[in-house]
Amino acid sequence: MGTMPENILNNIVESLAESIPKQDAAALFQEENPHSAAPLYNRLLNRxxxxxxxxxxxxxxxxxxxxNKKISGSVLAGATAIWVLFEWLNYHFLTLLFIALVLVMLAQFVWSSASGFFSRSSSQVPRLKLPEELFVNVGMVVGSEVNKALGFLQDVALSRDLKQFLVVVASLWAAAIIGSWCNFLTVLYVGFVAVHTLPVLYERYEDQVDSFACQLLGQFRNHYQKLDAGIFSKIAEAKLNAKKHE
Known part of the structure; x- marks a missing residue:
């Protein structure tokens, strides 16, 4: 009797073999035009x-x-400053929040106290108020993005596209491993930096990235074909023989 991990792996492989028709598995990584690197990569990304x-x-x-380099640089610098405050200087959110509130109150107190010297009324002291629409919009945006992410994951699970399924599972597994190395704030910061750097780098070196990705996908396709011929086919034949004997 095999071990528990082996049994789980066998169950996964059997489920994949049952869910993917043979003709679909053979054409899973078939190239329409092997001499066109960038169009192939764009098709694989549905882009x-x-x-x-x-x-x-x-x-x-x-x-x-x-x-706009000034705005993008400011956004990235602000995120970096927040990460340094919380991660390197070991500040806490509540500590910074209360310090900020104290500074605001102190500024208003000084302004109100000095208003008599400048013949100004206390009503002219600026008051801080966050619009209610801000919280509503933030909640709607966060909820919409979470639902989109959940819908995407469920679509991948139900689409019977093994290539896309394996890519998403590998990405989630890598994210889980990275999350075990560092805390949630660091993961958010790394993701934020990646979002603000990888798209512009890809846009600048698009042809080189597409060519490299096509080479990786070609190697992955060859490995999958070997796996399909060596494992999935044998599993399908074994199940067919078992049904005949029944």
Whole structure:
């Protein structure tokens, strides 16, 4: 009797073999035009438009692609400052929040106390108030993005596309390993930096990245074909023979 990990692996392989038709598995990584590297990579990413358009266009895409270097640099510098405060200087969110509130109150107190010297009324002291729409919009955006992510994961699980399924599972597994190395804030910061650097680097070196990715996908396709011929086919034949004997 095999060990528990072996039994789990066998169950996964059997489920994949049952869920993927033979003709689909053979054509899973079939290239339509092996002499065109960039179009193949674009098809694999379901991308036939510019990187700017894929990122949603508008100001957010401009920031991610560094169309305005001052704004993009300021956003990245602000995120870095927050990460340094919390991670390197060991500040806590509540500590910074209360210190900021104390500074605001102190500034208002000094302004109000000195208003008599400048013949100004206390009503002219600026008051801080956050709009309620801000919290509503933030909640709606966060909820919408979470639902999109959950919908994407479920679509991948139900699409019977083994290539996409394995890529997503490997990405989640890598994220889980990275999360075990560092805390949640560091993971967020690394992801934020990646989002603000990888798109612009890909846009600048798109041809080189596409060519390299096609080479990796070609190697992965060869390994999958060997796996399909060596394991999936034998599993399918064994199940077919077992059904005949029954």
């Amino acid at each position: 036939q438009k510019t990187v700017h358009h894929v990122l949603g266009g508008g100001k957010s895409a401009d920031v991610l692609l560094w169309r």
